[in-house]
Amino acid sequence: MLDMARQYSTDFPVAESTLVPDSSKEVVLLTGSTGAFGSYILDALLHSDDVVKIYAINHANVLTSPKVIFLDCDLSANLFGLDYWVYHEPTEDVTSVIHNAWRVDSNISLASLEPLIRGTRRLIDFSLTCRMAPRFVFTSSAGIFRNTQGSSYAAAEAFLADPAISAGWGYGESKWVAEYILEEVAKSTTLKPVVVRTGQLTGGTNGAWNVKEWFPLLVKSSEDVKYLPDIPDCVSWIPIDIAAKALVEFRFSKCRYIHLLHPRHVAASVILQRVASTLSIPLVPYSQWIDAISQTALEEGSDHAVTKTPVLWLLEFFHSQGATSNREAFGFPSLQTTNLEQSVTLGNLYQLGVGDVDKWLSYW
């Protein structure tokens, strides 16, 4: 991890400009707008009166809008794989960069994610050659705190110097490497990135929550085995559309690290009890639930069980998440959130409740 991080942290270009951009006429370059979070970030930018233009760097166009210019790019390639003049145009007017694209895959090695590390470095170089000194937001993940089990404090909103905390999971490792490079950039150049470590995102306020994610899979599998796990502790999950609005606000933050969670956590039992009563299945201790899922796999044979009980794909994740301390429910790390006070959107955010659960269930 450290070798890769150092490899991409040398010879940063000298910034072309220290000109502070006008915050009332924002031109934002966004990566990953075709994804779940990115599409909500794009929507939040489209509805921001202070944003006059958006460059969306993607493999595909997602909508037509006079405010958006889609660039079909390869982030990891020289000049993003564009003609020089196409690449040059945004360097003239971009005032903020939001780097959100990533490969979200639990079973992938750091080496396979190197193109995204290279892409992050290319975006840094792009930013340093802009005519105005752009703001820079990076969507990192709370997953970089994977190995903090047993620690007796909430993880700080600060640079994580020890790569061992993120080691053992390619996705988290890659986010750590990207954060290291951004920390080095901040030390040695005028670019001052805001690293937003995002926690668990739920469906939007309309209930749309991708059925392939772990919690929808957990509910689906629980229906199959006729048990739901009874989990103590709290969750700080945040609706994806609200998180996107907050992330867009954070481009003006002076904080280097922000933990994007729900500022008002809720007991996991509020959520699980509502699912249990709606689906008419009992809550049982977590260990009993894991045993039931594993037993189904043994009885039905792996191929059939994977189809019928998809959470088997995530059994290893659940095993490791269950046996933790000083963590939120499902083993999510406990994180400091002082810097969230910067967000107007999050200031009055309602607590998650049964109404949200009802919307997720009807979407699934």
Ligand SMILES: NC(=O)c1ccc[n+]([C@@H]2O[C@H](COP(=O)([O-])OP(=O)(O)OC[C@H]3O[C@@H](n4cnc5c(N)ncnc54)[C@H](OP(=O)(O)O)[C@@H]3O)[C@@H](O)[C@H]2O)c1
């Ligand atoms: N969802 C969560 O709960 C959560 C939690 C913490 C952090 N995050 C972070 O939020 C960001 C967005 O996540 P998401 O949930 O929206 O994931 P997603 O739905 O899988 O979207 C990923 C986006 O990244 C793009 N992308 C993937 N590989 C790429 C590559 N090699 N080069 C360029 N673009 C690439 C995808 O474009 P194509 O569609 O063209 O491949 C897509 O637009 C990620 O940085 C993720 O780490 C998400």
